[in-house]
Amino acid sequence: QQQVKQSPQSLIVQKGGISIINCAYENTAFDYFPWYQQFPGKGPALLIAIRPDVSEKKEGRFTISFNKSAKQFSLHIMDSQPGDSATYFCAASGGNKLVFGAGTILRVKS
Amino acid sequence: KAGVTQTPRYLIKTRGQQVTLSCSPISGHRSVSWYQQTPGQGLQFLFEYFSETQRNKGNFPGRFSGRQFSNSRSEMNVSTLELGDSALYLCASSLSRWGDGNTIYFGEGSWLTVV
Numbered sequence: 001q002q003q004v005k006q007s008p009q010s011l012i013v014q015k016g017g018i019s020i021i022n023c024a025y026e027n028t029a030f031d032y033f034p035w036y037q038q039f040p041g042k043g044p045a046l047l048i049a050i051r052p053d054v055s056e057k058k059e060g061r062f063t064i065s066f067n068k069s070a071k072q073f074s075l076h077i078m079d080s081q082p083g084d085s086a087t088y089f090c091a092a093s094g095g096n097k098l099v100f101g102a103g104t105i106l107r108v109k110s
Numbered sequence: 111k112a113g114v115t116q117t118p119r120y121l122i123k124t125r126g127q128q129v130t131l132s133c134s135p136i137s138g139h140r141s142v143s144w145y146q147q148t149p150g151q152g153l154q155f156l157f158e159y160f161s162e163t164q165r166n167k168g169n170f171p172g173r174f175s176g177r178q179f180s181n182s183r184s185e186m187n188v189s190t191l192e193l194g195d196s197a198l199y200l201c202a203s204s205l206s207r208w209g210d211g212n213t214i215y216f217g218e219g220s221w222l223t224v225v
Contacts, residue, residue: 034213043114043200043216044153089153096165096207098143098214102152 004092006101013108019077021088021104026071029095035064035075036089038103044089048075080108112137114203114217122223128189131220135182135203142184143214144176145200153200159184160207191224198222 005024013019023033032051036044050057050064050073057064063076077084085108090101115134123129135142143166144156155168159178176186182203188195198219204212 032212036216043202043218046213046215049213093212098155098158100153100155 004090004099004101006090006104008104009102010105011107013077013080013106015080015082015108015110017080017108019080019084019106019108020074021090021106022072022074023090023092023101024070024072025092025099027092027095027097027099028071029097030092030099031094032092033064033066033073034091034093035062036091036100038087038089040086047088077106080106082108082110084108114201114215116199116201116217116220118220119218120221120223122225123191124225125191125193127191128187129191129222130185130187131199131201131222133184133186133201133203133217135184135201136215139203139205139215140182141204141207141212141214142178142182143202143204144184144186145202146170147198147200147219148196156186156199158207165207188222193224196222196224 034049035047037047038044048059048062050066052068061078066073088104117132141160143158146154157176158166162178173189178184200219202214202216204214
């Protein structure tokens, strides 16, 4: 119940394409869903986050889609660029719990 | 506003030794959590501290310990180091407990190599 399942494990996208990473959770106490971006040798940095009272949040080329009934949320990166190549982690928190997904290694080919 | 500061950034230790890592949270943040990250293993939760008290603990052996001081700064200690302890150790801070839906901010990490 405390797991967040993230897929795919790795992803290769052509420059200009759309990158999509999915996460699913089970604990209905979760009420905050952030995404983190991590470059090699760096700590994860907050990218974008959403609360379940909205179904979508967009910041620049990054969009979170949230489906409360399915308990799923996803990150969409539009017009993917080589500089977006990094590891992406989804997370879910609430009820004094914080759980991270296993991470997705994204490579954007130029 | 300064971010989360971790020291040292890099260190090499020998098997059997112990190590202490330090973390200074963002000013005003009272919660500090620690994570171990190894290649391909994601973020493994170690502990969460809030108001100088350990609030949550991950599934790590007792060789891993930590503490938080009254100024919210935190240290973690690993005793009797093993080769498998080689990893990036990340500290993160948030205003209050991370389970309250607050954003957590990570430091750059401390790279530990055990030889």
